[in-house]
Amino acid sequence: MPKTDNIIEIRGLEKVYGDGVEVKALDGLDLDVKKGEFLSIVGPSGSGKSTLLHMIGILDTPTKGTILIDGQDVTSMDDQQRSSARNTLLGFIFQYHHLLPDFTALENVMMPLLIAGKKKDEATREAEKLLNEVGLKDRLHHFPGQLSGGQNQRVAVARALVNRPKIVIGDEPTGNLDSRSSDRVYELLRKLNREFDQTFILVTHDENMARKTDRIVRIVDGKITE
Ligand SMILES: Nc1ncnc2c1ncn2[C@@H]1O[C@H](COP(=O)(O)OP(=O)(O)OP(=O)(O)O)[C@@H](O)[C@H]1O
16 A cells, blocks of 8 residues: 555545435545644535544444545444544544543543553643643632533543544534633644644634634535535
8 A cells, every 4th residue: 555644534435324314414525634734624504524523533434435544444443443543543522522520620631641541640740731721720620510611611622632642533622612712722722733743623613713724624515525
């Protein structure tokens, strides 16, 4: 196979939902994403953006087509390989990835590091650093129930990024945030993208943010139009 600097290669991707009334959410979609690219996905409601993100996140399987992530065909993996690829390659900034209510902001962000086997001191330091960067230095020991929606979202952003996944995917990562917090989160993602050569793929309705990314991929009716 020829060597490529693409971290993601998608070919002929199709997703059909439903038995009875069928909906073709993705309709033969091709997409290459370069390592270290910062990409935004835009398009009208129902065009297939979240479906595509779920496929890239190895959270759902396509009806047809292939997805290569970091050279591995994730569409031919069994469940165990899929979950291992998900844990080692990907970070998620999704609204439904809830924080654990009985743990503080700091503990929630430390969790992925502790699971990965890091020492508590080191995990604490790294989690504190990221929480500081998302502007929550003075909320480390608050529980999710004591934080606002936007603050919880920033905790979730810190948690998704803390173990430096190669690819970070986000569905409206700045959706609940005011423009100042939203800019701040974007700047943080950009900084990590440059420092650690992490690849970012974000679905967004925020044209302002989309314009700042390296490339805008526009989806209409399950196909890429530009
Ligand atoms: N689990 C499902 N079962 C059946 N149909 C689905 C399912 N998920 C999505 N769809 C349909 O697939 C199409 C694409 O949905 P998708 O959520 O990917 O769109 P989207 O571009 O993310 O929309 P939005 O911007 O509104 O979030 C829609 O017509 C939707 O109704």
